Amino acid sequence: MSLDDAYANAEHIVGSAAYPPRWADAAAAFRKSLGARAQIGASYGPSKRQVFDFFHPEGVARGTVVFVHGGYWKAFDASSFSHLAAGALAKGWAVAMPSYDLCPEASIAQIGGQIAAALNEIAGRTQGPIALTGHSAGGQLVARVMDPLLLAADVRNRVEQIVSISPVADLEPLLQTSMNEILGLDEAAAVAESPVNMSPPHGVDVTVWVGADERPAFLEQAEGFSRAWGAKLFVVEDTHHFDIIEPLADPDSEMIATLLAIK
Template identity: 45%
Template sequence: MTRTSAIDWDDAYSNAAHIPDGLSYAGRWTAQAAAFREKLLGTKRMRLDIPYGEHERNRYDLFLPESKPKGLAVFVHGGYFIATDKSTWSHLASGALAHGYAVAMPSYVLCPDASIPEITRQVAAAITTAADEIAGPIHLAGHSAGGHLVTRMSTVTTPLDMETAGRIQKTVSISGLHDLRPLRNTKMNELLRLDADTARAESVALLDPMPGTDLSCWVGEDERPEFLRQNALPENLWSSFDVHVSTVEEPTRHHYNIMDGLTDPNHGLVRTLLKL
């Protein structure tokens, strides 16, 4: 009998170590986001730190197009539920803005100060608050852990109210974590504090989707094998439901540069998100 080697789960979810000059990306994103906000200073097209809850991280930024918004796009950041915030990603709003959509970007309380179920409820509160302000269809995008969080909004146990959930026209999970169970095998779980029951209850691939859900799972072809596996799960496991799920593996892209498509109004990622 051939013995299967144990998987190094920490390595499976390690991205910077497998991306050329991977540690430089955080600084690049921060600089690009700051430059984007600088261009909007003094205009009425940017509102920062709008509260949606009591915690200091329960804030979202709202970017507005030049004319009346056609609807609302929401981008939820990743960071394995333990890192980053909204200020790192402002520039990713530019693609949807160019098509006339308002873009909301929330922060949320990170683990271990919040559990993943609590983070899920926070993101729902942020979406609801922004949706109360911006009329029209809602389009959700999230990266990595954010991909999990936006997809979670369209499951039958969504924390969204049905009126807001019914306005969601499209969800794009970018390099999304759709099965949280493997994260229990990583050192990150010292902060995530996932137990078996919570990991199963919050894993979107193991939940039933709401009827009519329109989800695209978008990943870089050069990503870690575990993210390619995670990306394929919803289409495989939701195939028997009344939903539309598509899977995209974008050539030459990895876990970090995959998000660049959101800055280009003509990129397939933006066009898919907005159903153009």
């Protein structure tokens, strides 16, 4: 049985086609507004996509937020999401947004290794605590990267918060979708790359966010991940898979308060 419709987001969101160009326009305007405070395309690896954008707050940063974009590991790059740095920047945090190679040129396991390399590079340029957040596939990546076999211990020990937004935390259902022709997962890889099968990182506060209007499969994914990691679960009313990330741009949102552990 195909699970294509279960994981099809755009087909079930009114006006879904308008979101990607809207994100890209908002992101470009945001980068322009920052001027020299926006460092674009810092390299962390050998390919053209292994780069990150770094946004500096005014004054000395209180810490660094790292946002990892989604797109089912096969679409988008960081340049469409720059505007989501606004919330953390306003609170005095630096924000880094890595891009990464996409499937099928890279496997999901290789992408996880790239995010680890990006974090190592970002951590080497910064001081203080690190907060990780990611959306959809990015929600899987910010959890998966906490594997001690991927991330250097000194970097892992600086991570204090993880906010995983609408994550695909169990990859086994994707074996029953046509997108797996691009993702290239087999049973062993799906099990290995699923955060639900990992031990939760010690000493890190983890929260899972999902929109109440998302596909049932995403609600199940969020609930399963929350149970597996003992993480707090936020189910946001009147919110779907595409607008669930918007509170990252709002310095007064509950999502930002959670990400930055603001009491």
